[in-house]
Amino acid sequence: MFVLYNILLLLASPVILVILLAKKRCRPGLLQRLGWLSEGLAEECRDGRTIWVHAVSMGEATAVVPLVQQLKARYPQDRIFVSTVTETGKETVLRRLERQARHLYFPLDFPWIVGRVLDAVKPRVFIFVETELWPNFLRAATARGVPTVLVNGRLSTDSLQGYLRLRPFFERVLQTVLLCSMQSDRDVERIIRLGADPSRVVRTGNLKFDQAVRTSPDASNQIRRSDFGLYQHEELFVAGSTHPVEEDVILDCYRRLLEAVPGLVLIVAPRHIERTDALVGAVKARGFAALRRTMLSTAAESSSKGPRVIILDTRGELAALYREATLVFVGGSLVRVGGHNPLEPAACGKAVVFGPHMDHFAEVADMLIRQGGGLQVSNAREMADAMIGLLKDRARLDQMGKAAYELVLANQGAVARNVDLIARILEKRGGELVSPACSRVARPYVVLERLLSAGDRSGLSWILFPLIPLSYLYGLAMRMRSALYARGLLIQHSLPCRVISVGNLTVGGTGKTPVVIALMNALASGGHRVGVISRGYGRRSSADVLEVSDGHAIRGDPAETGDEPFLIAQRCPGMPVAVGADRYRVGRHMLDRFGIKTLVLDDGLQHLALHRDVDILVLDAIAPFGNGYLLPRGRLREPLSALGRASAVLVTRARQAGALDSLKAEIRAVAPSIPIWVTDFVPSALVRVGSEGPSEALGPARLKGERVLAVSGIGNPDSFRWLLVAAGATVADHCVFPDHHAYSREDLQRVKQAAERVGADRIVTTEKDAVKLAGLVSSPSPLEGEGRVRGDIWAVRIELVWIEGREEWARMVLQ
Numbered sequence: 001m002f003v004l005y006n007i008l009l010l011l012a013s014p015v016i017l018v019i020l021l022a023k024k025r026c027r028p029g030l031l032q033r034l035g036w037l038s039e040g041l042a043e044e045c046r047d048g049r050t051i052w053v054h055a056v057s058m059g060e061a062t063a064v065v066p067l068v069q070q071l072k073a074r075y076p077q078d079r080i081f082v083s084t085v086t087e088t089g090k091e092t093v094l095r096r097l098e099r100q101a102r103h104l105y106f107p108l109d110f111p112w113i114v115g116r117v118l119d120a121v122k123p124r125v126f127i128f129v130e131t132e133l134w135p136n137f138l139r140a141a142t143a144r145g146v147p148t149v150l151v152n153g154r155l156s157t158d159s160l161q162g163y164l165r166l167r168p169f170f171e172r173v174l175q176t177v178l179l180c181s182m183q184s185d186r187d188v189e190r191i192i193r194l195g196a197d198p199s200r201v202v203r204t205g206n207l208k209f210d211q212a213v214r215t216s217p218d219a220s221n222q223i224r225r226s227d228f229g230l231y232q233h234e235e236l237f238v239a240g241s242t243h244p245v246e247e248d249v250i251l252d253c254y255r256r257l258l259e260a261v262p263g264l265v266l267i268v269a270p271r272h273i274e275r276t277d278a279l280v281g282a283v284k285a286r287g288f289a290a291l292r293r294t295m296l297s298t299a300a301e302s303s304s305k306g307p308r309v310i311i312l313d314t315r316g317e318l319a320a321l322y323r324e325a326t327l328v329f330v331g332g333s334l335v336r337v338g339g340h341n342p343l344e345p346a347a348c349g350k351a352v353v354f355g356p357h358m359d360h361f362a363e364v365a366d367m368l369i370r371q372g373g374g375l376q377v378s379n380a381r382e383m384a385d386a387m388i389g390l391l392k393d394r395a396r397l398d399q400m401g402k403a404a405y406e407l408v409l410a411n412q413g414a415v416a417r418n419v420d421l422i423a424r425i426l427e428k429r430g431g432e433l434v435s436p437a438c439s440r441v442a443r444p445y446v447v448l449e450r451l452l453s454a455g456d457r458s459g460l461s462w463i464l465f466p467l468i469p470l471s472y473l474y475g476l477a478m479r480m481r482s483a484l485y486a487r488g489l490l491i492q493h494s495l496p497c498r499v500i501s502v503g504n505l506t507v508g509g510t511g512k513t514p515v516v517i518a519l520m521n522a523l524a525s526g527g528h529r530v531g532v533i534s535r536g537y538g539r540r541s542s543a544d545v546l547e548v549s550d551g552h553a554i555r556g557d558p559a560e561t562g563d564e565p566f567l568i569a570q571r572c573p574g575m576p577v578a579v580g581a582d583r584y585r586v587g588r589h590m591l592d593r594f595g596i597k598t599l600v601l602d603d604g605l606q607h608l609a610l611h612r613d614v615d616i617l618v619l620d621a622i623a624p625f626g627n628g629y630l631l632p633r634g635r636l637r638e639p640l641s642a643l644g645r646a647s648a649v650l651v652t653r654a655r656q657a658g659a660l661d662s663l664k665a666e667i668r669a670v671a672p673s674i675p676i677w678v679t680d681f682v683p684s685a686l687v688r689v690g691s692e693g694p695s696e697a698l699g700p701a702r703l704k705g706e707r708v709l710a711v712s713g714i715g716n717p718d719s720f721r722w723l724l725v726a727a728g729a730t731v732a733d734h735c736v737f738p739d740h741h742a743y744s745r746e747d748l749q750r751v752k753q754a755a756e757r758v759g760a761d762r763i764v765t766t767e768k769d770a771v772k773l774a775g776l777v778s779s780p781s782p783l784e785g786e787g788r789v790r791g792d793i794w795a796v797r798i799e800l801v802w803i804e805g806r807e808e809w810a811r812m813v814l815q
Helices: 002-022 039-047 058-063 065-074 087-096 111-121 135-143 157-164 167-174 185-194 246-260 273-285 318-324 343-347 359-371 380-392 394-410 414-426 442-457 461-486 512-525 563-571 583-594 640-645 661-670 717-726 745-758 767-778 806-814
Strands: 050-054 079-084 102-105 123-129 148-153 179-182 201-203 235-242 264-270 289-292 308-311 327-330 352-354 374-376 498-504 530-534 546-549 577-579 598-602 614-620 648-652 676-688 707-712 730-736 762-766 793-804
Touching: 002 135, 039 111, 050 065, 058 065, 058 079, 058 087, 065 079, 065 414, 079 087, 087 102, 111 135, 123 414, 135 148, 135 167, 148 414, 157 167, 157 185, 167 185, 179 185, 179 414, 185 201, 185 661, 235 246, 235 318, 235 343, 246 264, 246 273, 246 380, 264 273, 264 318, 273 289, 273 308, 318 343, 327 380, 343 359, 343 394, 352 380, 359 374, 359 394, 359 661, 374 394, 380 394, 394 793, 414 717, 461 640, 498 512, 512 530, 512 563, 512 598, 512 614, 512 648, 512 793, 512 806, 530 563, 530 583, 546 563, 563 577, 563 598, 563 767, 577 583, 583 598, 614 640, 614 806, 640 661, 648 806, 676 806, 707 717, 707 745, 707 767, 717 730, 717 793, 730 745, 745 762, 745 767, 762 767, 767 793, 793 806
Parallel strands: 050 079, 050 123, 079 102, 123 148, 148 179, 179 201, 235 264, 235 327, 264 308, 289 308, 327 352, 352 374, 498 598, 498 614, 530 577, 530 598, 614 648, 648 676, 707 730, 707 762, 762 793
Antiparallel strands: 546 577, 676 793
C-alpha cells in the first residue's frame, strides 16, 4: 500500500511543484518543505531535546498556542518547533509564540524528504493537530522510535467518507499513531471506524475552548474604535472568515439591517485576504462605500460617515474586533466549506450567527444552539430577520452572548488533559497504569477496570465473553424485580417524611458521595431538619442499625461504619447519619430519635423497598454506562430502562468529559422528558491527613506547579488524576487501589517509597481515602520510625459546581 502511495506521489510530483511555485502564498519556505534545513539547526538538535508540534494553518496554530505554552512551562529545557503549511500559520506562531517556540515549514511527504528532516530535528515526540495524516512522515517517525500523538482530532463527514474509500491504507497509517486524542464522541467513533486501535483513542475535548478568554483587550491586542473611523453612536456588524457567494448574502442582509439601525457599520474579514480587490469590487457594485483596513489611516478614509463596509485586509485583528461587535456572523457556513471557528466570538460574550454548513464545528454549533448562544440561518432573509429581532430585543441579545461565553468556560480543560497525556509519553509512563511499588492487587484491578469501561472497543474484551450468560440472567432478574414492585406484588414501604434518593446506575465511581454532601448542606442551609441513611458498603459492623453520627459526635471508625458514611458525617456536621441494610428500618429509627423531616437516601436507586419522593440518578460524564453491559460483564447495576424511574439525571465531571451531546441523546432516547443537570467537581482545599484538632487546610492553588504522587482507592481513579491535572499539578505517578480498599501500614510504606522514587513534592489522596488513612498516619508509623508522619499526605477536598440546571434543582429538591 505504501509502495503504491509513493508511486502515485512520485507521478504527481511535477504537478505539486508547479502548484507550489505558481501560488504566491505557497512559495515562502519552499526550501524547508523540500527538506533543506540549515546545518546549524541540525547541530543544535543533536541533544534530542526537541518537541515538534504540527499545525496546518492559522486556525490550528491558534488552537495549539495554550498547549505549546504549557508544554514549554513543563519542559523549559526543551526546544519546541511548531510547523505549519501556510504563511498565515507561520505569522500566528511568530506572533503568539515568539518566546516559547520556533517555526518550521512542514516537509512534503516524500520518503527521502521526511527522513532527512526527521534525522535533522530528532524530535522526542511529534504532536499533530486535527487529523493531518501524512503517511510517509508518520511511518518514518515510528521507524525512528518517535512517538506520534494526534491532538484535537476531528473527522468531518466529507473527510471521513474520503478516507473510508481507502480504509485499508489509512488503517495501516493509523497503526503508526501512538495516541489519538479526539474532540468529541463522534470523532472517537469515526477514528475507530477508520481503523485506529481503540485502546489508543481517548476523548479530551476541543482545544479551542481553552483559547484565552479576555473580558477586556490587553495592551498588545487592543482595538480602538477610532482606528476604524467609528463614531460613538455607530455599532458594528462583524462577518468573520467569509468566502465568495456568502459575501453577497451578507451584503444583502446588511442593506436590510440598515433600515432598522441606520448607524450600523459592516466589517467583513475575508478568509483569504488576497481576495480583497475582488471583495472591494463586489461591495461597490452593491452601492456601498468600500474601505480597506490598511487605508483607514488616511484622513479621507477615516472621516467617512454613513453606511459603509470596512474590509479587514490585515491578520490577527479579527478576534479583538469581535469584542467590539454588536452582531457577529461566522463565515464558511453559507457555502459548503464546513464553517469556521464560532468559539472566538463566543469567548468574547457575543451571540453567534452562522449558516447551515458547520460540519467542521458541528458539535460546537449544536451546543451553541442548545445553550441559547447561537442561531443558524440559511439565507439573507433568515439572517436579516434573526438579526433585526436581536437588535430589537437587546436583553435577548445580551443573554445569548452570556450563554455563549458560559459554554466556553464550561468546556475548558482539554489543554490540561492533553498535556498530561503527552507528559506520560515523554516521561515513559504511558503504559504504566500504576506504580510498581504499590499494592499487588492494584495492577490486576486497574486492568479489569479498563476492560469494564472499554467494552467492545478494547482489544481484550474477549476475556469477558464467558460472563455473557451470567450478565443476561442478572439483567432478567433485575427486570423481573422492577416489574414486581411496579405491579405491587412486592411491597414498597413509605416513611412519614420527605425522602430524596441519590443513586448510581453503575458500580462506583460517579461522584455520588460529593453530591450527597452538597445536597445535605444545601438542605440544612435552607432550614430543613435533615439526616442521611446509607447501606454502609464494606463496613465491618453487622448491626441492623448503626449510628455514624448523632449530629454532635462521630462514632466508630471508617472500617466499622463504611468509608462513605463516615466521610458524609465529617463533612455534614450537625446532621445525623446512620447505616443499615434495611433502609426503612433505619429511617424509622432516625425519625423516632431525631425528628427528621427530610431523609437523604445514599445509594438508593436500586432500593425499591422504600418509597422516594425524589430520585436523583448520578452519571459520570466520563464513563456514564461503563462498557454498556450489565454485571458481571460490565458495570451496569440495572438496564438503561431504569433511567425512566429517576426524577432527574445529575451529570458529574462534565468539564473532564467535554461536550455532552451524545450522552444527553442517549438519556433522552430512554427518558425523553427527564431533567438533565450538568455539574463538575473542583478542588476547594488541601487538608492535612491525620491532623489533630481543627484540620490544617491550604488553598487548592498550592497544587499548581507541584509534582505530586496521587493515591486513590475509588471507583474511577482516572477522574482523580484529571482533577489534579486541571488544578495545575504534575502527576508524577498514581498509586491505584481497589474501591473501598482497607489500607495497611505496608501500603503506606509502599506509597512513601513511590513518592521518593518519583521525587514528588507532595502525596495527595481523595477525601474518601483520607478517612481510612488518617488512623495510620496519626498513629506510630514505620515510615519515619516513631510518631506520626508530619505533612506526608494531603487530601484534596472537592465541591460541586453547577453548569446547567441549578434553578430546576432548587425547585425540585430544595424548595
